[in-house]
Amino acid sequence: MTTGGMTHPLEPHGTGIGQRLNWLRAGVLGANDGIVSVAGVVVGVAAAAPSNVAAIAT
Structure with a gap:
């Protein structure tokens, strides 16, 4: 309590x-924390996109 x-x-x-x-x-x-969370979502969506372009995160 x-x-x-x-x-x-x-x-x-x-x-x-x-x-x-x-x-x-x-x-x-x-x-x-907010920046890391948003960056993680953006990189995840970019990596899951059905394209032939390589996703590069710096």
Whole structure:
């Protein structure tokens, strides 16, 4: 069972630069995940296309 984000008032919370910029890390990793997923779909569709042209991914 989770508390839904509630914390104890005496629990220490990070306020350093790492905690404040965690949103940047999450955004970069999320964008990278999206790019890799889309590229995988594009390469998969290109490789499955019935043509005589070789599919080259760089």
